Each structure stands twice: as C-alpha cells, then as structure tokens.
Amino acid sequence: MFKQKLLIGLALAVSLVFAGTAYAQTLKIGLKSEPSSMDPHYHNLTPNNMMALYVFDRLILQDSKQNLKPGLAVSWKNVDDLTWEFKLRSGVKWHDGSDFTADDVAFTIGRAPNVPNSPSSLGRYIKQVTGVEVVDALTIRMKTAKPFPLMPTYMSTFGIISKKTGSGATTADYNSGKAMNGTGPFKSVEWVPGDRIVYKRNENYWGNKPEWSDIIVKPLSNNSSRVAALLAGDVDMIDFVPTADIETLKKNDKVSISQTVSNRVIYLHIDTARDKSPFVTDINGKPMDKNPLKDLRVRKAISKAINRKGIVEKVMEGVAIPAGQLLPDGFFAISPNLKVEPYDPEGAKALLKEAGWGDGFGLTIQGPNNRYVNDAKIVQAIAQMLTRIGIKTKVDTMPKNVFFPRGSKLEFSLMLVGWGAGSGEPSSPLGSLLHTYDKSKGFGSSNRGRFSNAELDAALEEALATVDRKKHGDLLIKATEIGINNLGIIPLHFQVNTWATRKGLKYDARTDEQTLAVGVKTAN
Amino acid sequence: MTVGVEIIKEETLLRRFISDFAQSKIAVAGLCTIVVIILIAIFAPLLSSQNPYDLGQLDIMDGRLPPGEVGGAGFTFWLGSDDQGRDMLSGIFYGLRTSLGVGAMSAFIALFIGSSFGLLAAYFGGRVDSIIMRIVDIQLSFPAVLVALVLLAILGKGVDKIIIALVAVQWAYYARTVRGTALVERSKEYMEAARCLALNHKRIVFRHLLPNCMPPLIVVVTVQVAHAISLEATLSFLGIGLPVTEPSLGLLIANGFEYMLSGKYWISFFPGIALLVTIVSINLVGDQLRDVMNPRLQK
Numbered sequence: 001m002f003k004q005k006l007l008i009g010l011a012l013a014v015s016l017v018f019a020g021t022a023y024a025q026t027l028k029i030g031l032k033s034e035p036s037s038m039d040p041h042y043h044n045l046t047p048n049n050m051m052a053l054y055v056f057d058r059l060i061l062q063d064s065k066q067n068l069k070p071g072l073a074v075s076w077k078n079v080d081d082l083t084w085e086f087k088l089r090s091g092v093k094w095h096d097g098s099d100f101t102a103d104d105v106a107f108t109i110g111r112a113p114n115v116p117n118s119p120s121s122l123g124r125y126i127k128q129v130t131g132v133e134v135v136d137a138l139t140i141r142m143k144t145a146k147p148f149p150l151m152p153t154y155m156s157t158f159g160i161i162s163k164k165t166g167s168g169a170t171t172a173d174y175n176s177g178k179a180m181n182g183t184g185p186f187k188s189v190e191w192v193p194g195d196r197i198v199y200k201r202n203e204n205y206w207g208n209k210p211e212w213s214d215i216i217v218k219p220l221s222n223n224s225s226r227v228a229a230l231l232a233g234d235v236d237m238i239d240f241v242p243t244a245d246i247e248t249l250k251k252n253d254k255v256s257i258s259q260t261v262s263n264r265v266i267y268l269h270i271d272t273a274r275d276k277s278p279f280v281t282d283i284n285g286k287p288m289d290k291n292p293l294k295d296l297r298v299r300k301a302i303s304k305a306i307n308r309k310g311i312v313e314k315v316m317e318g319v320a321i322p323a324g325q326l327l328p329d330g331f332f333a334i335s336p337n338l339k340v341e342p343y344d345p346e347g348a349k350a351l352l353k354e355a356g357w358g359d360g361f362g363l364t365i366q367g368p369n370n371r372y373v374n375d376a377k378i379v380q381a382i383a384q385m386l387t388r389i390g391i392k393t394k395v396d397t398m399p400k401n402v403f404f405p406r407g408s409k410l411e412f413s414l415m416l417v418g419w420g421a422g423s424g425e426p427s428s429p430l431g432s433l434l435h436t437y438d439k440s441k442g443f444g445s446s447n448r449g450r451f452s453n454a455e456l457d458a459a460l461e462e463a464l465a466t467v468d469r470k471k472h473g474d475l476l477i478k479a480t481e482i483g484i485n486n487l488g489i490i491p492l493h494f495q496v497n498t499w500a501t502r503k504g505l506k507y508d509a510r511t512d513e514q515t516l517a518v519g520v521k522t523a524n
Numbered sequence: 525m526t527v528g529v530e531i532i533k534e535e536t537l538l539r540r541f542i543s544d545f546a547q548s549k550i551a552v553a554g555l556c557t558i559v560v561i562i563l564i565a566i567f568a569p570l571l572s573s574q575n576p577y578d579l580g581q582l583d584i585m586d587g588r589l590p591p592g593e594v595g596g597a598g599f600t601f602w603l604g605s606d607d608q609g610r611d612m613l614s615g616i617f618y619g620l621r622t623s624l625g626v627g628a629m630s631a632f633i634a635l636f637i638g639s640s641f642g643l644l645a646a647y648f649g650g651r652v653d654s655i656i657m658r659i660v661d662i663q664l665s666f667p668a669v670l671v672a673l674v675l676l677a678i679l680g681k682g683v684d685k686i687i688i689a690l691v692a693v694q695w696a697y698y699a700r701t702v703r704g705t706a707l708v709e710r711s712k713e714y715m716e717a718a719r720c721l722a723l724n725h726k727r728i729v730f731r732h733l734l735p736n737c738m739p740p741l742i743v744v745v746t747v748q749v750a751h752a753i754s755l756e757a758t759l760s761f762l763g764i765g766l767p768v769t770e771p772s773l774g775l776l777i778a779n780g781f782e783y784m785l786s787g788k789y790w791i792s793f794f795p796g797i798a799l800l801v802t803i804v805s806i807n808l809v810g811d812q813l814r815d816v817m818n819p820r821l822q823k
Contacts, residue, residue: 224782248786307584314587315607369763380579380608380768387580395579395769396681 027212027517030226030235034219036119038191039174040159041112044120046420049157050514054199054215055095055182056159059086059105060152064510064519065330066263066424068152072100072160072183081147081467086155088138092206094162095180095187102140106132107163109142115171124442125154149467153423159184185210185518194219199517210518230255230500237501239515243317243374246498255500256523260509261321261328262495264420265429266372268365268382269489270299271413273450279413281362283392288361293413297355299487302414303341304348305389306382312493315377319498323491325426325484331511332425333476338484348389360390366407367416369397373495379416382492407448415448418495422512426476430460434483451488544816554808561802565621572614573599577770582609588783591790604790606779612790615776616798622772623802626683627753630690634752635745637691638698639737643729645699646706656699663696668751669758676764686765690752701744705737739817746810750803757799773799 033047040052061071073086092100109132113123128151131143142151162181169179180188185207186199199215218235220226223242227249230238241249241257249255270293271277277291292298308322321328324340352358363386367379376397383393398406407415421428436452437444443457444450456479463475484491499507499515508519546552564571574581574597586595586609594600595609603612645656663671672689679685709715710733718728759765760774761781771779773795780791 224785227785242782244782244786244788310584314584314609376768377607381584383769384579384582384584384608387578393579395767397768 025211025213026216027214027237027520028216028218028235029515029517030218030220030229030238031515032219032221032223032226032240034194034221035197037171037175038177038180038188038197039115039171040161041108041115041122042118042171042174044122044124046422046513049422050516051197051217052159053184053514053516054186055180055184055188056161057092057183058156058159059088060156062156062424062512064260064508066511068156071156072105073155076152076155078467079141082144084142084144084148084151085135086140086142088140089206090138092183093204094165094183095202096162096165098162098164100160100162100183101137102134103137104163104166105140105160106134107166108158108160111161111166112158117171122158125157127442128154147465147467149469149472150423150425150427150464153425157422186215208518211521212517215517227500230502233502236505237499237507237515237520239497239499239513240373241498241500243319243498246317246319249500254503256503256505258499258501258507258509259319259496260511261330262420262497262513263327263331263422263424263511264372264418264495264513265323265326265328265491266320266375266378266416266418266493266495267323267433267489267491268302269407269412269415269417269433269447269449270302270451270487271410271449272299272488273452274410277413278411279364279366283360283362285362285392291413292355292357292361295355295357296486297351298357299490301348301351301355301389302386302391303487303490304344304351305385305391306341306490306492307343307385308340308492309343311378311381315374315381316493316496319496320373320493321496323493325491326419326429326480327421327424327426328494331421333473333480334426335477335481335484337481345385345389352390358390360392362392362394363414364394364396364412365414365416366396366398366403366412368400368403371400371403372416372418375416375418378492382416408446410448410450412448416492417446417448419446420513424511426480427460427464430456430476430479430483431464434479434488435460449488451483451486453482453486453488456482456486456488541816545812548808548812548815551808551812554805554812557801557805558809561620561805562624564617565624568614568617568621572611572617574611574614576610576615576618579769584609588788588791590788603794604788606776606791607783608779610771612776612794615771616773616795619771619773619776619795620798620802622683622766622770623753623756623774623799626686626690626756626772627749630687630694630752630756631745631749633687634691634694634748635698635741638695639702639734639741641695642699642702643706643733643737646703646710647725647729647733653703657703660696660699663693664700668693668755672755672759673762673764676759681765681767683766683770686756686759689759689765690755693755694748694752697744697748698741701740702737705740706733709733709736743810743814743817746806746813750806750810753806754799754803 035048035051036043040056058071059073060068063069072089074089075087077085079085088102109126109129113121113126128144128148129142130145133141135141165179165181173179177188185202185205187202189198189200191197197217201210201213220229226238227245229235250257272294275291276289280288280291282288312320312322322340325335325338365379365383367375369376379397380395383395386393419429419433431443432446434451435443436457437447437450459475459479463472466472497513501507504523506521506523583596586605587607589601589605591604601611605611641656645653671693675689675692718732757774760772761778766772776795777792783791
C-alpha cells in the first residue's frame with residue numbers, strides 16, 4: 001500500500017517536472033501595440049512588420065543593430081549599375097513542405113505593392129524595381145531605371161510569401177490563418193484580434209532554431225497593466241516599459257531589463273513655408289499675417305530655448321539621449337560636425353530680438369498623446385521652455401489617429417513627431433521629412449513643415465543614385481548637415497528602447513523597437 | 525395685509541430649519557468644510573505660491589519633487605510637485621476652483637433647464653408630458669459617463685464644453701424630480717384657486733407651482749453638484765475635457781497615476797484626498813438637507 005502511494009507520488013513528481021519544462025518552452029509576450037492585420041504586405045506599420053517576421057523570412061534580414069545579414073538570399077551583388085543579383089538559399093522549405101524558389105520572390109515583388117485597400121503600402125521599398133528576371137530556381141535579378149545603392153536595405157523590409165499559397169489569397173485569408181504559409185522560425189496557429197496571437201516553432205527552420213516551442217503574444221496597450229502583467233507572471237516579457245517604472249523594475253530581483261538606443265528621433269516639425277501659419281498669433285492671441293517661423297533665427301532661438309538634457313532627465317527619466325541629428329551615433333552616415341544644441345535661453349532671447357520678435361508672439365504646439373514615449377509630457381515641457389523666452393505657447397495634444405491626418409493636411413504650425421529609420425540610415429528621414437514635398441517622386445511624404453532646400457534635394461538625390469558606399473555616405477552627411485543647420489526640423493532626443501523580462505531570460509534589445517521571439521534566450 | 529406676521533413666520537421657519545439641520549454634527553462639519561473649500565477656491569490666486577496654469581512659471585527641472593522640497597524658484601513645494609514641476613498645493617487650489625466652478629455652474633444650468641421642462645410636463649400633461657418624459661427616459665437609460673464622453677469627443681476641449689456636456693447628462697434628473705412633485709402639487713386647492721382666478725400660465729407655474737416644488741429640488745441640486753464634480757474628475761482623468769495645461773483635480777490624479785508603482789505617491793494622493801473631502805462634505809450636507817426637508821422623517 002505504502003509502495004503504491006510512493007509510486008503515485010513519484011509519478012506525480014516526475015510529471016510535474018516535465019510539466020515544468022514544457023511550461024518553460026512557452027514564451028508569453030505582452031506588447032504595447034497590436035498589428036492591424038496578419039497580411040505581411042497590407043500595412044507598413046512597425047507592429048505588422050514585426051509580427052510578419054515570426055512567420056515570413058525576408059531576402060535579407062537585419063540584426064539587432066540593423067546591420068544586414070543573409071536571409072533567404074545568401075549573397076547579393078551588382079551585376080552592373082542597373083542590375084542586382086540575389087543568390088537564394090537552397091533547401092529552404094515552406095511551412096507546408098514545398099520548396100522555396102526564385103518564383104516565390106518574383107511573385108512577392110508583384111504582390112506586395114498592390115494589396116487592395118492598403119492604408120500604407122510597402123510599395124515605396126519596391127517601386128524602384130522595374131523588372132524581375134528569374135535566372136534559375138535559386139538566382140533572381142532585379143532591374144532598376146537608375147543606380148540604386150539602397151536595394152539590399154529595401155529588400156530587408158518585407159516578407160517573402162509562397163506563390164502556391166499566395167496566388168489569389170486576400171488579406172482576409174492571412175488574417176484567418178489560411179494563407180499564413182511562410183519559411184520563418186514560427187508557424188502561425190491563430191490570431192484573435194485584441195486578445196492573442198499564437199505561434200508554434202517551425203521544426204524545419206533553416207536558421208538557428210528558437211528556444212521556444214510555443215509563443216503567445218498578448219496586446220496590452222495600457223502601460224500600467226503591461227507592467228502589472230509581467231510582475232504577476234501572466235507574461236514573460238513586455239516591450240515599451242514605461243519610463244516611470246524602469247527604476248523600480250531594475251531593483252526588482254524577479255525582473256531583468258534590456259535596453260538599447262533606438263533609431264527613432266523625436267523632433268519638432270515647423271511650418272517653414274507659409275506666410276500665414278494657422279497657429280501663429282501675435283502676443284495677444286490675435287491671428288497674424290506674418291510667420292516668424294520662416295526666419296532661421298527664430299527657429300534657432302526655439303532650438304536654443306529647449307533644455308534637451310532637462311527633458312531627458314526629468315521627462316524621460318534618463319531613458320533617452322539628446323539628439324543633434326537624424327540618427328544616433330553608431331549608425332551609417334552620421335555627421336561628425338553636428339552637435340546637440342546647448343540650452344541657452346539668454347542666447348535664444350537675443351536671437352528673437354535680433355529677428356525683430358523681442359516682444360514675443362503666440363504659438364500652439366500640437367502633439368500626439370499615445371504614440372511616442374511620454375509624448376504629451378514632452379509637448380508640455382517644450383511649451384514651458386518656449387513661454388519662458390517670450391513665445392507664448394499653448395498646448396494641444398490628441399490621439400494619434402487624429403493627430404497624424406491633421407498634421408499631414410498641414411493644419412499645424414509647430415508639432416512634435418518622431419521618425420524611426422526602418423532602414424537604419426539617414427536617407428529615410430531625409431527623403432520623407434526634409435526633401436521638398438514631391439508626390440510624384442515619392443519625396444517629402446511626411447514633410448509636414450514643407451521645408452524646402454534645393455541643395456539638400458540635390459545632395460540626397462545624388463546620394464540615392466551613387467553606388468559607391470563612401471561617396472553615398474558623404475552625400476547623405478552633406479544633406480543631413482544642410483537640413484539640420486537650416487532647422488528644417490529641430491531634433492530633440494533619441495528614444496531608448498526598453499524591454500523587461502522575467503529573471504532568467506535575456507533579450508537581444510533591438511534598435512528598431514521590434515520584439516522578436518528568436519532574440520529571447522534563457523540566460524545561463 | 526400684515527407684513528409683520530409674515531416676517532415672524534419666516535423667521536421661525538428658518539430658525540426651525542437651522543436647528544433641525546444642526547442636529548447632525550457631521551453635517552455641520554461638512555458644511556464648514558464646504559465653506560472653507562469654497563473660500564480656498566475663490567482666493568486660490570492669493571493663496572498659491574505659483575500659478576500652475578502659467579507655463580512660464582513652471583520649470584521642468586522642479587519635476588516630481590517630494591513634499592517639502594525647495595525648488596529652483598526658491599519656494600517650498602509643501603505637497604511636492606508633479607512631472608511638469610507644478611506645485612501640487614497650488615495645483616489643488618486651482619483644481620478645486622475649476623472643479624467647484626464646473627460642478628456648480630453645470631448643476632445650476634441643468635437645474636434651470638431641467639426644472640423648466642419638468643414643470644411644463646407636469647403642468648400641461650398629455651402629449652407635452654409624454655414627449656418630454658420619454659426624452660428624459662431615453663436620456664436616463666444611458667450611463668452619464670458614456671453620454672458625456674460622446675459629447676466631448678464631438679465638442680472638443682474646454683471648460684465651456686465640459687459644462688455643456690455635464691448639463692446635457694444632468695438636466696433629466698431635475699426634470700423628473702420636478703415633474704413628480706409638480707404633479708402632486710397641481711391637484712391641490714391653491715392651484716385650483718389660481719386657475720379659477722384666470723391667472724396666466726407663466727404666473728401660475730413660476731409664482732405658485734415652482735416655489736412649492738423647491739424642497740426636493742434643493743436636495744437633488746446638492747447631490748448633483750457632487751455628482752457633477754466627480755463626473756468632471758472622471759472625464760479629466762480619462763484625458764478628455766479640460767486642456768492638459770489647466771488641470772482640474774481629475775487630471776492631477778491622472779498625471780500621478782503612472783508614478784504610483786514607483787513610489788511617487790504625492791502626485792495622485794493629495795488631489796485625490798481633496799476630491800474625496802469635497803464630495804463627502806457635499807454629500808453629508810445633502811443627506812441632512814434631505815432629512816430635514818422630508819416631512820415624513822420629521823419628528
């Protein structure tokens with residue numbers, strides 16, 4: 001009798017141990033934002049692109065510091081100035097067991113820019129490809145009309161889908177899981193919008209196999225509940241740890257923190273183009289026919305009035321780096337000449353006086369309140385600082401779905417925005433934020449201040465057509481220096497991305513803010 | 525007519541009312557607290573060491589100082605400062621001003637609109653009554669916060685907008701209360717007499733009917749002022765309603781909410797206490813008023 005009980009006890013203990021290890025292989029992730037679709041090409045949005053990476057590989061992958069590394073393509077080179085050749089990885093299988101070939105790549109290039117009803121298409125990364133030539137099953141060539149040095153970077157931005165499964169598949173088929181056939185490290189199990197996304201490991205993955213057999217991703221948009229879920233053990237890991245909680249979590253011995261600087265610059269965009277700007281008033285709040293923001297000295301005064309160190313210390317709780325240009329040190333094409341503008345309120349006042357605005361004027365600063373880390377608080381802090389040098393500043397913050405469309409309709413005079421360089425080099429912010437607005441060429445799409453400088457345009461366009469990497473970089477630096485010295489935008493700081501995991505896990509923190517399960521390891 | 529008799533009668537009524545009210549010590553304490561809070565609200569600019577609504581006077585470098593710390597400008601933050609360097613004590617004084625102002629304003633406007641409709645419904649009866657009361661029913665079937673949220677989403681931010689939203693969700697309570705009382709009063713003899721004298725409607729309604737509906741209304745007003753204040757705080761807490769640079773109590777609490785886990789309790793705690801004390805005092809007074817004015821509870 002006793003023996004029997006012992007046996008049962010033993011069996012229970014053993015099963016518990018196994019249950020324990022099985023549990024450890026499931027990784028539960030709590031994320032701030034949820035994707036709008038599972039379709040890898042539907043919406044060019046960080047959460048979408050990131051979740052797509054779980055299931056769909058790319059020709060070229062980006063490591064955690066956004067350096068390019070081979071993905072489905074093992075090598076790539078210029079055959080001539082207008083042709084790029086990609087050698088594809090052999091032996092790669094789709095989740096359904098069929099072989100991966102160059103036809104799938106050609107099919108993807110045809111589909112990705114043309115998804116119906118796409119709110120923001122990936123086409124901008126593909127439109128330079130004028131022709132695709134499948135040389136053999138594992139070689140593909142892409143033609144461009146002009147030399148195109150950024151081709152490898154652009155090929156690292158969208159997932160490759162299977163021709164067999166993808167033919168005729170709609171966005172709804174991806175959302176339901178029917179078309180979720182990739183080559184990536186995880187297979188899609190289900191997506192319940194607002195509740196969870198479930199993956200299981202792809203046992204035939206060509207690369208390093210992830211440690212986790214099952215992944216459950218939960219959207220937890222509220223900052224406090226995300227932290228609470230981690231502390232309660234409901235999730236193993238969270239992204240975007242609120243700055244107010246980082247100190248406390250660091251002291252908590254059940255939690256580890258992973259941090260790295262982000263490719264996202266937080267900046268002010270200024271109406272530099274119009275003579276009459278909607279939110280510029282005289283000092284008494286009456287509308288004005290003059291726009292002082294057109295004057296470089298006034299912009300310079302605004303930049304000097306901002307205490308970037310103060311914002312980083314007090315608003316960001318030290319979890320940011322003051323910015324003097326478009327990307328932080330360590331990225332490609334960083335200007336050695338551009339420095340963070342020091343805080344100098346007296347100099348700012350003098351400049352305003354020199355520009356003829358010694359008595360000040362009125363202004364409203366707009367910003368989102370749910371997009372960037374502490375966005376609404378930064379806006380208020382800046383309003384304080386501008387008010388102190390005599391620019392009477394009002395604050396208006398709003399949800400991102402209201403803010404961005406209004407900003408793009410040029411309804412604002414001064415606004416707080418952020419830009420993450422998904423490509424990891426400055427041509428993306430230069431082209432979108434500072435190049436003269438030109439819809440036909442695809443430049444200035446987010447140039448909400450309509451800054452325009454012919455020299456900058458020329459330097460950037462030349463850089464984009466220069467294959468020589470050194471020359472390409474020098475031209476980008478030149479364009480950056482023109483844009484920043486003329487204060488087309490006023491850079492404030494670079495965000496620092498922070499993840500928290502339960503003790504015993506380590507995350508290879510990424511500059512592009514993405515939370516990828518392959519980067520989560522058990523610490524030894 | 526003997527005017528003197530009337531005065532004596534009124535005096536005794538008032539005296540009786542006061543002595544009835546004073547029977548509850550707690551209610552008297554509540555009343556005193558309300559008076560103090562109202563005085564604070566009125567004289568906030570004189571009592572505060574900083575104008576928390578003037579961005580030029582705030583300094584981000586004074587942000588999140590604990591209670592008792594001295595800031596860069598030289599004055600002491602007795603209750604600490606919030607993330608923008610706003611003195612919590614000054615913030616609470618100004619916040620009370622906004623909260624009480626918004627609460628009282630909206631309650632009185634709603635009182636005016638609501639009781640007018642309630643009197644109309646009761647006095648004319650029939651179709652007018654059923655139309656007005658069906659609107660009231662529909663209005664009351666939605667949660668107040670929901671209606672206010674929708675309205676503010678449409679109207680935008682600002683003190684005037686939040687008053688409109690609060691009036692819109694509150695008038696129905698008054699309309700219903702007044703109608704109930706007025707229906708009872710309408711069938712009384714003095715009303716019949718007034719009608720027989722062929723007085724015009726306006727005079728009957730406002731000189732004869734309304735004054736006799738006042739007792740329950742006064743009670744409802746007190747309760748609704750408290751309700752309006754907490755509703756305003758709720759809306760501000762949710763980040764709609766008042767501009768972020770002019771925080772009322774709700775927004776002050778919301779500002780400190782995210783620092784709760786990190787131990788910076790004072791940003792939410794003190795405005796929360798201020799809100800609690802205000803609402804509890806108003807409700808204590810309201811409760812006692814109800815007891816005093818309800819003939820059935822009279823000893």
